[in-house]
Amino acid sequence: MSRSAHPAGPRHADVLPEGHYSAPADDLNVLDPKVWAQTVTRTEDGSVSVGGIDVSTLAEQFGTPAYFVDETDFRARARAWRTAFGHDADVFYAGKAFLSRAVVRWLHEEGLNLDVCSGGELATALSAGMPADRIAFHGNNKSVAEITRAVEAGVGRIVLDSFQEIVRVAHIAQSLGRRQRVQIRVTVGVEAHTHEFIATAHEDQKFGIALADGQAAEAVRRALALDGLEVIGIHSHIGSQIFDMAGFEVAARRVVSLLAAIRDEHGIELPEIDLGGGLGIAYTSDDDPREPHEIAKALGEIVTRECEAAKLRTPRISVEPGRAIVGPTAFTLYEVGTIKPLEGLRTYVSVDGGMSDNIRTALYDAEYSVALVSRTSDAEPMLVRVVGKHCESGDIVVKDAFLPSDLAPGDLIAVPATGAYCRSMASNYNHALRPPVVAVRDGEARVIVRRETEEDLLRLDVG
Numbered sequence: 516m517s518r519s520a521h522p523a524g525p526r527h528a529d530v531l532p533e534g535h536y537s538a539p540a541d542d543l544n545v546l547d548p549k550v551w552a553q554t555v556t557r558t559e560d561g562s563v564s565v566g567g568i569d570v571s572t573l574a575e576q577f578g579t580p581a582y583f584v585d586e587t588d589f590r591a592r593a594r595a596w597r598t599a600f601g602h603d604a605d606v607f608y609a610g611k612a613f614l615s616r617a618v619v620r621w622l623h624e625e626g627l628n629l630d631v632c633s634g635g636e637l638a639t640a641l642s643a644g645m646p647a648d649r650i651a652f653h654g655n656n657k658s659v660a661e662i663t664r665a666v667e668a669g670v671g672r673i674v675l676d677s678f679q680e681i682v683r684v685a686h687i688a689q690s691l692g693r694r695q696r697v698q699i700r701v702t703v704g705v706e707a708h709t710h711e712f713i714a715t716a717h718e719d720q721k722f723g724i725a726l727a728d729g730q731a732a733e734a735v736r737r738a739l740a741l742d743g744l745e746v747i748g749i750h751s752h753i754g755s756q757i758f759d760m761a762g763f764e765v766a767a768r769r770v771v772s773l774l775a776a777i778r779d780e781h782g783i784e785l786p787e788i789d790l791g792g793g794l795g796i797a798y799t800s801d802d803d804p805r806e807p808h809e810i811a812k813a814l815g816e817i818v819t820r821e822c823e824a825a826k827l828r829t830p831r832i833s834v835e836p837g838r839a840i841v842g843p844t845a846f847t848l849y850e851v852g853t854i855k856p857l858e859g860l861r862t863y864v865s866v867d868g869g870m871s872d873n874i875r876t877a878l879y880d881a882e883y884s885v886a887l888v889s890r891t892s893d894a895e896p897m898l899v900r901v902v903g904k905h906c907e908s909g910d911i912v913v914k915d916a917f918l919p920s921d922l923a924p925g926d927l928i929a930v931p932a933t934g935a936y937c938r939s940m941a942s943n944y945n946h947a948l949r950p951p952v953v954a955v956r957d958g959e960a961r962v963i964v965r966r967e968t969e970e971d972l973l974r975l976d977v978g
């Protein structure tokens with residue numbers, strides 16, 4: 516989302532329409548490691564492999580479209596976050612980005628905790644053996660059944676999002692004879708520089724309780740008065756796909772000032788703060804994301820400094836990265852079906868998936884990269900729009916990109932950085948069958964979420 520309009524190279528200047536795209540790379544066969552998973556590489560014969568397996572072999576075995584996740588890369592990124600934050604902090608992977616039982620096991624093995632935001636995510640986490648005390652339960656309208664399940668399971672924290680929920684969770688915990696550990700989610704009034712639908716800390720939206728008008732302090736007051744709750748901290752999540760650390764710093768400062776106000780009013784120092792997720796990743800070569808160690812350092816310093824100034828003990832920090840862990844680790848593999856050159860405009864390349872496996876382009880105007888992966892080509896670059904097979908013209912996977920002009924039906928193309936919010940937001944629009952997720956590691960590939968079948972669709976249709 517950070518790209519600006521760019522003049523294309525001289526080879527194309529005379530034929531390119533207006534648009535937001537960079538000039539084509541000098542060599543379209545080169546895969547930028549910024550946007551591709553760690554083990555993705557071009558092999559001697561020109562095709563691309565992941566985890567040591569050629570994409571053509573993967574396509575034959577698992578079909579297309581399909582998501583391939585580089586397990587080595589996922590584990591490395593999870594570990595990098597864990598290491599960066601060290602023993603005085605906790606990393607909760609945000610399951611909404613992508614969750615499956617295999618992923619839960621990887622996280623458990625790599626020492627991460629898990630943020631879930633629905634009964635379904637909680638069930639997945641518990642069924643794969645994530646210890647309940649390492650789970651945080653989120654949501655702005657958790658049902659009584661969901662809260663009851665979470666309290667019974669013994670989740671490590673429930674993040675309270677409204678005045679009603681404070682009472683609801685306290686009541687449920689008490690009736691089960693429990694004292695539930697909770698954080699209170701506040702909106703710190705930061706305008707995160709990202710798409711409106713994924714910014715969450717300004718006041719005019721549905722999440723959290725506002726700091727500015729004293730509502731958050733009132734929420735803390737009410738929660739502290741209820742026996743069923745143990746208030747352990749304050750939570751802030753400012754948005755998603757953010758590159759600028761300034762918003763996180765303002766959020767940290769405001770959360771610490773609330774801790775100081777709580778100390779002054781109630782004589783207690785809450786032991787934890789959670790600064791949410793939201794760190795951006797590279798979808799194209801123009802994006803420059805921060806590394807986990809830079810983020811850990813920046814957040815640690817600001818919280819320590821603010822706490823010293825307010826004469827508070829430094830609380831335990833937690834963060835909730837989703838996209839930054841899983842996003843870059845996967846790509847979607849498609850087969851090219853039809854190719855339509857539109858004179859003076861661009862070439863439409865239709866693939867066998869579309870908005871049902873990646874809604875982000877249609878929903879947020881998200882930008883993606885794409886590459887021909889079943890072979891190399893030295894043909895001239897052509898400006899393409901990669902579109903799906905759904906019945907609407909907004910069914911766009913990659914809005915503006917370059918592919919070689921000898922592209923042909925049957926070629927395999929891949930869209931990198933689709934690990935986050937693609938399978939998890941996939942739909943059955945037009946009764947599409949949602950693609951499988953295949954984990955690849957050290958020369959082995961295994962399905963971790965299988966492809967849907969027509970039987971799956973018809974099983975729900977009981978009319």
Ligand code: LLP
Pocket residue numbers: 609611612630653713752754755756791792793794835836837838839875879935936940
């Ligand atoms: N914590 C909370 C409380 C959240 O609401 C979210 C994301 C995260 C953590 C993780 O954020 P991440 O690190 O993944 O940016 N569907 C949108 C993103 C929605 C994010 C919702 N909340 C997209 O495709 O861009």
